Amino acid sequence: MKKIFTYAILFFFTLLTSVLRAQTIKGTIKDQSQTLIGATIKVDGQALGTTTDANGNYSLNVKAGSYRIIASYAGYESSSKNITVSQGETVNLDFVLNQLGNLNEVVVIGSRSRPRSQLNTPVPVDVVDIKKISRDGPQVSLNQILNYVAPSFSSNIQTISDGTDHIDPASLRGLGPDQVLVLINGKRRHTTSLININGSFGKGSVGTDLNAIPTAAIKRVEILRDGASAQYGSDAIAGVINIILDDQVNVLTGSVTTGGYASKNTEGDKTFDGGQVQANLNYGVPLGKNGGYVNVAGSYDYRDYTNRMKAYTGTIYTDYNDPALATIPGTPTGKDITDAELAKRGQTRSDFNSRVGQSANRGGSLFFNSSVPVSVDAEVYAFGGLNYRHGESAAFFRTPSQLTQTNASIYPNGFLPLIVTDNSDKSLATGIRGKLGEWKVDLSNTYGQNTLNFTTDNSLNASLLSSSPTSFTDGGYGFIQNTTNLDLSRFYKDVLSGLNLAFGAEHRYENYKINAGSDESYVNYGNALNVGTDANGKPILIPNPQGNVSTLFAANGAALAGGAQGFPGFSPANVVNASRTAVAAYADGEINFTKALLVDGAVRFENYSDFGSTVNWKVASSYKFSDKFLLRGAASTGFRAPSLQQRYFSATSTIFANGQFVESGTFRNDSRIAQLLGIPKLKQETSKNYSLGFTSNLGDLKITVDGYYIRINDRVIYTGQFTGSATGTAQDVEIYNILHNANATSARFFANAIDTRTRGIDAVITYSKQLGQGAFRADLSGTYAKTDLVGKIHASPLLAGKESTYFDAASTIYLESAVPQSKINLSLNYNLGKWNFFWRDVYFGKVTEATNVVTAQDVYKGKTVSDVSVGYELYKALRLTIGANNVFDIYPDPTSVANQSSGRFLYSRTAQQFGFNGRFLFARVSFNL
Incomplete structure (x- = not known):
């Protein structure tokens, strides 16, 4: 003692x-x-x-x-x-x-060496100051902020596209949503569990839900516009988006933004719709006295739906709905009696509208970012968050004339099915980084999970007749990703003008699930099996949902539909619980041969448990002729592993194709129907990426220009619709029976079917100047990206003559011209004392209607959308901002009659430039304490 x-x-x-x-x-x-x-x-x-x-x-x-x-x-x-x-x-x-000026910010993405200015990076990088833009701009979600700021980035709110209405697909350089990799604080972000299968850009792909990350938690966003698979792995063919979370402390910041659409095309006699509210809060506290911190941010979001449909012009009632009005009373034939019946019932055509606009949505997020030094040379860090969103969108209205899909005893005037989603997202990254001798070491583990569950409300299962429920639990998806990384790097200042070496390893685990819904959400109770004949020669039918004989018929003699109308549930045949692992090793070297000449090289080996190995490389270089001019270029190979969703997704869904409702089944590549058509097993996409550009720093004026070429082989596509026949060949009959058992009339698949090339150029010009008593800044940026189909479609001998179905015309348009090939952004900002003035023009280039009907492939010309805002500092820590997105209420070109679907789509739903909601007015109060 x-x-x-x-x-x-x-x-x-x-x-x-x-x-x-x-x-x-x-x-x-x-x-x-x-x-x-x-x-x-x-x-x-x-x-x-x-x-x-x-x-x-x-x-x-x-x-x-x-x-x-x-x-x-x-x-x-x-x-x-x-x-x-x-x-x-x-x-x-x-x-x-x-x-900071826009092009002076220091970035960390694209290299494992020391951070450097954008003007000195060997590959192009955009930096978006989310705090400043979310203070002045009308947009509040991350997808829409980037859509109006970064020309190479594209994202639009979808409509009547099932789950895609609630998770906006996003892309870089016109490539697919699954060909851009998203990082948070340099760590791989998980994708959503949703696969886009309906009529929207990115059809057949799985992207990352950027809107799950609250803007209040973000310090800045770095967008690497160059292939980076050799550095970061799969999905980085088009580039990388790195989201840097906020780390400030002792400051409470917050904002409340409210607004809505005040447009000439608001629904009915409304002057204002689509109301939105977003509330943000951020606060950080120091941990200890050595620079530790924890920063916490939260948000609440509410968004009401919009509808830009005016009046349904198709058939609403036929003489089956009122046999007394048949040509011969009591013997209906399907004659259109809509106008007479509307007058008798005191209804209008607008009473039968769908919702063609943005979905309703509400939810919240909570994110944190933290670091705690544990010694002079080491710190423990953690970041992550939770996001929950409850969404509601609509399917197509089921009119009384659609006898196989309605029941007059439940809905005498038809019904509008509602697709309700519960989208839950969670993530957590932890790690320790520091120095081990002269080496920097970073060991981390990143976990992410997304679940998306569906409910169909205000609907029915017609095969249950009058006993059908009106709300259905449909089941849903789940996706888990866990990534473990070990990264080491060392800088040798005495080797030439500086050498940085880095290497590391990665292990990734992924799991994908589909959960079944309730029986009534997917079963057709009118199906039966024919097990023989009785003594009188009549067929013996046993009720069976998997049967290929229909027993329940509407008044017009057609078989009643099964499953929930609008969004059928997932059946036990769709249920899956699939996993895979991937291991990788990389090496990265960056050497400054002189203070002017920089060369960067990387090589990466990656092995997937479900399809094998791939090796990719990258070389980038820059030469600084002077402080005013730098030439840069890069060449690389890349890859994208097919997602688990593409490998294992199967379901039956209602789609709208070429003016018709179709119950279409998606089947796995290992299914019997895929074997009958010769659909092969999925493998990785491979790419080659080349870029060349320059940067120029002329003091107040800064310029970057970069051209690029991307060749992608064996791209995974979502095929067109294959059908069978009850009276054709043995193959056709078997396909027909498989489809009937799945409550479907057509089949689609995922396949490595095409090769593509993308050529483009990006330019960014920034000018900043003290102007009078204030500070002025102008940003002009633009992009042109053209993607083309190269060579023949990769079809098996069994598909000879069916290539136009395997990869149809609509899919070609989605690939090449359903999003603008050109986009130009001009932003003007002037700060004068307590005042801030903001103006932005964004030009969205022409697009084409994605349809297989050649005469209906409308081309919609480019349009310019203008944003404006004025901010005033009411007090030292309190600011008021008011303004508008699309202040001049610009709409895309209207569709032709052939694409309006009986008045549903006045503006294209397949080729969206900037949406069709019109003028959005907003007011924002923000504080900084």
Whole structure:
């Protein structure tokens, strides 16, 4: 006991001595006009740092020695100073930070070397300051913010596309949503569980749900516009989006945005619809005294639906609905009696409208970002979040004339089925990074999960007759991804003008599930099996949902439909629980041969448990002729592994194709029907990517221009619709019976069917200048990307003569011209005292209607959409902003009669440039405390 007491006294004395003789660096961080609260101070190369207090002051205890101190703050250029501290000394070190221009920001994506300015990266990178844009711009969701800011990025709200109405597909350079990789803080983000199978851009693909990440949690977004599979793995063919989470502390920020559409085409006699509210909050607290922090952000989102349909012009009632009006009373033939019946019932055609516009949506998110130093050379970090959204969209209205899909005893006037989704998303990344000798080491594990469950409301199962329920539990999807990474890097400053080496390994586990719905959501209770004949020669029929004989018929003699109308549920035959693993190893080297010449190279090996291995490489280089001009270029190979969703998804769904409702089944590649048609097993897509460009820094004026060429082989596509026949060949009859058992009339598949090439050019010009008493900035950016089908369609001998079904004309248009090939963005921003003025014009290029009917392939010309806002600082920490998206209420070109589907689609649902909701007015209150 005495010995323990002695050691305690010695420890206390040593600690006291060290405190009394501590070395301190302290100072103030400010910009040109005020101190900065929550600015970050770090010691370069060490996990040692702190943040400024409410007065902009900081204090940092260090050992005696020489240091490089870095000061940073969101929206400002970082600044560093070298300092030497003697034993027991207190040194004052102040910083004055300058606000960033668009092309001066330092990025970390695209290289595992030290961060560098966008103008010095060997590949093109855009940096989006989410805090500033979400303060001035009308858009509130991440997808829409990027759609109006980054020309190479494309995303639009879909309509009457089942689950895709609730999760917007997004892409880079006109390629697929699954050909862009999303990272958060440099770690791979999981995809959604939804696969897009209906009439929308990205058909057949699985993307990442960017809207699950609240903008309040984001510091900035880095968009790498170049192939990066050799660095980051699968999906990075078109590029990489890296979302950097906020790390500020001691500052409470928040905003409330409300608005809606005040358009000439609002539904009915409304002057305002589609109301929206978004509330954001962000706060960070320091952990300890060495730069640790935890930043927490939350959001609440509400969005009402819109409808841009005016009046249904098709058949609503036939003489089957009122036999007394038949040509021969009591003997209906299907004659259209709509106008007479509407007059008798006191109805209008608009009473039978679908909802053609954005879906209704409400939900919330909670995200965090944290780091805690555990020693001078190491820190533990964690980030992640939760998101939940409840959505409601509509299917096509079922009119009383659709006898096989309705029941007059339940819905005498027909019904509008509602597709309800519960979308839950969760993620957690943890890791430790630091220095091991001269090497930087980062060990991490990232977990992500997405579940999407469906309910069909205000519907029925016609085969249950009058006993049908009106709400159905349909089942849903689930997807899990867990990624473990080990990354090591080292910088050799004495090798030529600097050499950085990096290598690492990755293990990824993925799991995909489809869960069945309730029986009544998918069963056709009118199906039966023919097991023989009785003594009178009549067939013996046994009720069986898998039977190929119909026993329940509507008044017109057609078989009644089974399953929930609008969105049938998933059956036990669709249920799947599939997993796979992938392991990878990479090496990355970056060498500065001189201060002007940089060469970067990477190679990556990856092995998937379900299809094998792939090796990819990348070489990038830049040459800096002067401080004003840099030439850069890159060449790489890439790949994209087919998703588990593409391998294992199967279902029957109602689609609208060429003016007709079709019950279409999606079948797996290992199914019997796939074998009958010669549909092969899925394999990876492969790509070659080349880019060449330059950057120029002319002081106030900064320019980047980059051209590129992307060749993709064996692209996975979603085929057209194959059908069988009850009286054709043995193959046709077997296909017909398989389809009948699935309550479907056609079959679709996923297949590596085509090769494509994409050629394009991106340009960004930024000009900033002190103008009078204020600061002016102009950003002009544009992109042109053209994707073409190359060579023949990869079809098996069994598909000879059916190539136009395997990859049909509509799919070709979705690939080549359903999204704008050209896009130009001009943003003007002027800050004057307490005022801020913002104007933006975005030109969306022409698009083409995706349909197999050649005469109906309408081309819609390009349009320019203008945004405007005015902000005023009411108090030092409180700002009011008002403005509009699409202030001039611009709409796309109207569709031709052939594409209107009896008045449903006045504007195209397949070729969307910027949506068709019209003018959006908003007001926003934001604070910073």
